[in-house]
Amino acid sequence: MPKNGAAHLASLQDDRCVFIDGKRVENVTTDPAFRGAVASACALYDYQAAPENIETMTFASPKTGARVNKSWMMPTSHAELVARRVSIERWSAQTCGMLGRSPDHVASTFVGFRMGLDVFGANDPKRAAALADYFDYIRDNDMFLSYVIVNPQADKAKSASGQPDKNLVASIVDEDAEGVTIRGAKMLATSGILANEIMVSGFQALQQGDEDYAFTVAMPLATRGLKLLSRRSYEGAATSTFDYPLSARFDENDAVVVFDDVKVPWERVFVYRDLKMAQAQWHQTRAHVMQNYQSMIRLTQKLHFLLGLARKIADLNNIITYPQVREQLGLIAAKVANMDALVIAMEAKGEQFGQYFVPDRSLLCTAQVVAQTTYPEIVEAIRLLSGGGMIMVPSSHLDFAADETADIIARTQRSPVAGSHDRVKLMKLAWDAVGSEFGSRHLQYEMFYSGAQFVTRGNSFRFFDWDNAKTRVDDFMASYDLDVENKLNVAAE
Ligand SMILES: Cc1cc2nc3c(=O)[nH]c(=O)nc-3n(C[C@H](O)[C@H](O)[C@H](O)COP(=O)(O)OP(=O)(O)OC[C@H]3O[C@@H](n4cnc5c(N)ncnc54)[C@H](O)[C@@H]3O)c2cc1C
Structure with a gap:
């Protein structure tokens, strides 16, 4: 076993x-x-x-x-x-x-x-x-x-x-x-x-x-x-x-x-x-690639969870019909799907490293750079969608146990799609994900665990195929020159 x-x-x-x-x-x-x-x-x-x-x-x-x-x-x-x-x-x-x-x-x-x-x-x-x-x-x-x-x-x-x-x-x-x-x-x-x-x-x-x-x-x-x-x-x-x-x-x-x-x-x-x-x-080994590939896979799971929170908050407050809210959710859904796509792409474009098959290094570095800005954007979107909802929750579970406070909770925690208990439960979860000391540490983690931005962007620069990009410009520039231009002018006359 x-x-x-x-x-x-x-x-x-x-x-x-x-x-x-x-x-x-x-x-x-x-x-x-x-x-x-x-x-x-x-x-x-x-x-x-x-x-x-x-x-x-x-x-x-x-x-x-x-x-x-x-x-x-x-x-x-x-x-x-x-x-x-x-x-x-x-x-x-x-x-x-x-x-x-x-x-x-x-x-x-x-x-x-x-x-x-x-x-x-x-x-x-x-x-x-x-x-x-x-x-x-x-x-x-x-x-x-x-x-x-x-x-x-x-x-x-x-x-x-x-x-x-x-x-x-x-x-x-x-x-x-x-x-x-x-x-x-x-x-x-x-x-x-x-x-x-x-x-x-x-x-x-x-x-x-x-x-x-x-x-x-x-x-x-x-x-x-x-x-x-x-x-x-x-x-x-x-x-x-x-x-x-x-x-x-x-x-x-x-x-x-x-x-x-x-x-x-x-x-x-x-x-x-x-x-x-x-x-x-x-x-020169593939340690950096394999460890951060694991991180990117893990991040996709976290982002889908956060996306679920964002959507449930929109449903809870019945703001989902507003075009601006749909646009906001559409934007963060695209950013999350982009991380999924990067993981699949780094596998599809993977390379043979000796006898082993490993993810593409340049795309891994791309994903790291994108992740460091995507995560704060998703956190911000959840905060924007929630407004004060994550804050207007009762102090603790003990407020449900006392009759007077339980009654206030029942009267004030309202939603067209959920009871007061479920509303508080969701908002407390959202706060723990993005606002509590734990949530705040996660923001710092996702922004720094793989190095400060100058490090991840430096790796993206280092492993990008610049020769390919530069060759395209060189090839195009080789297709014309002063004499070609003159010939065209002559032909036009
Ligand atoms: C929650 C969390 C968990 C972590 N877990 C681990 C772990 O398990 N194992 C581990 O080994 N490490 C871990 N780390 C450490 C992490 O790897 C480092 O935080 C990260 O590499 C950045 O290094 P630093 O914190 O020294 O920041 P710095 O390198 O000091 O960067 C901070 C800022 O200083 C500026 N700066 C610094 N140097 C330069 C420069 N040369 N050029 C331009 N600007 C610069 C930039 O503005 C940068 O954003 C963790 C960090 C966090 C936040």
Whole structure:
């Protein structure tokens, strides 16, 4: 049987070091700050293990034959790529696309690394062998990984080694026959609290002198010296599931990660003090493509959910007959369909990468750029359609329990298509999606998780086929010149 929720729940009951509100968390699976998100992660594994889903959600490990999640699959054809995408869609739909870093995200990163094993091997065969073994290990144990690949913000005009505190950014500070020692911090691990292992690496550009910061390693969350400092828990602040239905279940958490002299064995070191590989691992393999392809598939599921909210709000207030409202909904529907189309297009225009079939890189970069503006536009549309409706809701579910306030709710929460209970329920859900602290964090997430706009637009510039575009202009300009013009003039005379 594939990994199920109970197995994942048990795996999180280790001595990982998580801090929140000044205290160390004893057990993330029961703590009110995290238990809802943990349950949602476990529900994903239960979904894949349900007999009716096993075929769609899992495949047989090429090494052990055991069924593991399909995100570990390395597709060799368009059909396999699409089958893998369907499993990602199904998982994302379980959480309305709200778990940005569900287990299939970093699994997809490692699939991309593994597809480019030759790139690692040409550089350092030992590190490549470690990567190949680790990939088998995490796939065959169907592990949930998080990653930290961005440095804490500080002086952005200086590189990692140029920061006044040399130990701010995680770096290799020592090594011996067993492995390396990491000291310093990384910006944020989303879902780290829900995961089994964490990959530590760097996506940002490095310079000569930054060699100690140029590494990729992985380790269990419960490694000694590894500490997570959680941001505020929106789940912990949620007064009830009725009032905060998304915060209560899908607050995947983000945490600053600190490495207090963490020892990492050589078997888990994949890039070692190597400026060239620190960049090549993303773009010469297909890691960047595969991880962000997963993100785009996940985003389509979230956008369809938000589109449903927008439409239901319009129906609720009976504004759906107004041409301006239909136009607004038509516009956002087109933007959502555009994201669907980009996913299908990057598969249809996919390329052979060695023996593997992968999505088209330029279209993936296009989708990332478009997504960063589409998401805020959809959020704004929901706010515009709702007006004050998301705010004129009662303070909490408790107002339904007291006769006097229940009566006020019944008299004031009106709609031609829904009762007062259903009206409040929908508006509270919409607020949690786009307005609450949880909803607001999602806006920030979708705008930044794949890099600031200058990064995603830079990648779009880098991978676009400019030769093709320029050749069209050159070919056309070659079809006429001064003498041709003269001839035409002569002919006209
Ligand atoms: C909710 C959330 C979850 C996240 N989860 C993860 C995670 O799980 N793992 C992980 O590794 N990272 C994670 N991140 C970090 C994310 O990858 C970074 O936020 C992102 O790469 C942008 O980097 P930054 O935050 O340092 O912003 P910056 O790079 O500092 O950009 C902020 C702004 O500064 C300006 N700016 C900065 N540099 C330049 C420049 N060179 N040229 C022009 N303008 C510039 C731009 O206006 C830019 O929008 C997460 C972030 C968020 C918000």
